[in-house]
Amino acid sequence: MQPKQISSTGNAIVKEAARLKRKRNRYQSRLFLVEGEDLLESARVRGLRPRQVFVLEGYEELAAGLGAGGGGSGSGTTDVYSCGRHVLENISELGSSSRIVAGFDFLDGKLA
Numbered sequence: 010m011q012p013k014q015i016s017s018t019g020n021a022i023v024k025e026a027a028r029l030k031r032k033r034n035r036y037q038s039r040l041f042l043v044e045g046e047d048l049l050e051s052a053r054v055r056g057l058r059p060r061q062v063f064v065l066e067g068y069e070e071l072a073a074g075l076g077a078g079g080g081g082s083g084s085g086t087t088d089v090y091s092c093g094r095h096v097l098e099n100i101s102e103l104g105s106s107s108r109i110v111a112g113f114d115f116l117d118g119k120l121a
Contacts, residue, residue: 013091014090015091015092015096023099026042035115039114040114040115041115042110042111043112044102044110045103058087060087061090061112062089062110063109063110064109065093065094065107065108065109071109072089
């Protein structure tokens with residue numbers, strides 16, 4: 010699956026993802042963000058699939074194996090977006106230069 014390009018922080022999808030920085034918005038939407046390759050790999054190994062993946066342009070291969078097109082952690086599909094650094098920084102809470110950020114549905118149980 011070819012990632013969709015997002016080049017503006019004014020994009021509605023980016024704005025919605027950036028809103029997840031606030032706890033209230035995470036609970037209202039029942040979504041949370043995961044940043045970085047290690048955490049996303051841990052989620053993949055546990056069979057969790059993100060609803061959305063935002064990956065830095067030039068690093069699209071990082072999204073491989075994260076369930077792209079195969080359904081989110083609940084149902085539906087995983088949308089993959091290729092973004093510039095400024096877009097990822099708008100979504101990110103870490104302040105470091107994450108190359109990948111993904112949105113997941115809330116989990117109904119505990120991870121073992």
